[in-house]
Amino acid sequence: MNISVIGAGQMGNGIAHVFAQSGHSVTLIDIAQASLDKGLATIGKNLDRQVAKGSITEEQKLATLKNIAGSTDMAAGVRAAELVVEAATENVDLKLKIFKDLDAHAPAGCILATNTSSISITRIAAVTKRPQQVIGMHFMNPVPVMKLVEVIRGYDTSDTVTTTVVDLSTAIGKVPVTVNDYAGFIANRILMPMINESIEALFQGVGGVSEIDAIMKLGMAHPMGPLQLADFIGLDTCLAILRVLHEGFGNPKYAPCPLLVQMVTAGKLGVKSGEGFYVHTPGSKELVVSPAFGK
Ligand SMILES: NC(=O)c1ccc[n+]([C@@H]2O[C@H](COP(=O)([O-])OP(=O)(O)OC[C@H]3O[C@@H](n4cnc5c(N)ncnc54)[C@H](O)[C@@H]3O)[C@@H](O)[C@H]2O)c1
Known part of the structure; x- marks a missing residue:
């Protein structure tokens, strides 16, 4: 199958990797050349790791790399696509714009899937002229390792499109689970309030970073x-x-903790920026709590 993946960030490069490893022809597209280069380099590194572990052969690695092309031109990159999986930044306006463009440039029969963590599939579908062909295909991080694909049916998503996406997910070795389209779907509706509550507990000084994480790990x-x-x-x-959960349900229980808002404003984004609750040094697996949190 010809598959185009939009966004070469941590999710997009993983999605391109797993499709290419299953023999699909993948075009990985990013708006920024630097992000595209980084995404392609990450795929190479992850494949090297699989070879070192013995889970794939050197030949399989080379065949996978051969199945992936990179592009910064979305219109050209989706022209022959049978499936597009969008994995660009989690921002409603950005995704609506991308889907309008995809609808204009992808072939009529092409399925338009989004890897969004929380944005309404129905809302995204509504900006296209093919809402029956728009679906959520929510991979988990890290994509090559995690088995689940949460398949989300929008209001108009057809049975045929759902079956195609479910069968494709199974064929690439994943386990698809189909749910309906309400804010956060299932995975993040349950996960994010837990993360937010952990940040709230840290904010209130109930426990430190290590203590909160240790309790949830061990307990x-x-x-x-x-x-x-x-x-x-x-x-x-x-x-x-x-913010999507808060707005979608209008329930204050989803209001983001002020500490989370503050950290994002300060550019402390976690692994991708090198610091969040922990300090992340490339190549090191040691868990070092950020100096902002004392120890
Ligand atoms: N990070 C996770 O654990 C996770 C898990 C599941 C789903 N998701 C979802 O996957 C999507 C991507 O998340 P991520 O963590 O990979 O983000 P990321 O920030 O690592 O990557 C996003 C990429 O999108 C690119 N981009 C931005 N605008 C673009 C455009 N107009 N066209 C093409 N590329 C564009 C950026 O340059 C960047 O490389 C989001 O919708 C997110 O909610 C994330």
């Missing part, structure tokens, strides 16, 4: 504490999702 058997997970997802993405 609830979570593989990673909520603050570490927030850093990993990106604090800007967490804030954007909470």
Whole structure:
């Protein structure tokens, strides 16, 4: 299948990776050449790691890389697409603009999927002339490792399109789970209030970063504490999702913690900026709490 992926960030390069590894022909598109180069380099590094672990061969790595082309020209990059998966920055206006453009440039039969964490699929679909072909395909981070694809049906998404996306997800080794389109769907409707509450507990001084994460790891058997997970997802993405939940349900329980707002304003976005609740040094796996939080 010809698949175009929009956005070469942490999710987009992972999505391109898994499709290409399953033999699909992928065009990875980003608005910025530097982000595209970084995304392609990340795919190379992740494939090297898979080879080192023995989970794929050198030949499979080369075949995967051969299946991926990069582009900064969206109109040209989707011209032959049968499926587009959009994984650009989590911003409503940006996504509405991208889907208007995709509708204008992608072939009539092309399915337009979005990897949005929280933005209404129905709202995105409504700016196109093909709402029955618009669907949520929500991969989890890191995409090559995580099995789940949350498949979200918008108000008009057709059964045929849903079946195609479910079957494709299964064929690339993922486990699709289909849900309906309400703010946050299922994954983030449940995850984000937990992360927000952890930040609130930190903000109120109930516990420190290490204590909060240790309690959730050891007490609830979570593989990673909520603050570490927030850093990993990106604090800007967490804030954007909470704002969608807050606005979508009109319920104050989803209001983002002021500390989260402050950190995003200061550019402390977690792993992607090098600092969030922890300090992230490339190549180091050591968990070092940010000096802003004392220890
Ligand atoms: N980070 C996560 O854990 C996670 C998990 C599931 C879903 N998502 C969703 O995936 C999407 C991407 O998130 P991310 O974490 O990869 O973000 P990111 O910031 O790492 O990457 C976003 C990329 O989009 C590019 N971009 C921005 N505008 C563009 C445009 N007009 N055309 C093409 N590219 C454009 C940016 O240059 C950047 O490279 C968001 O919708 C997010 O909610 C994120």
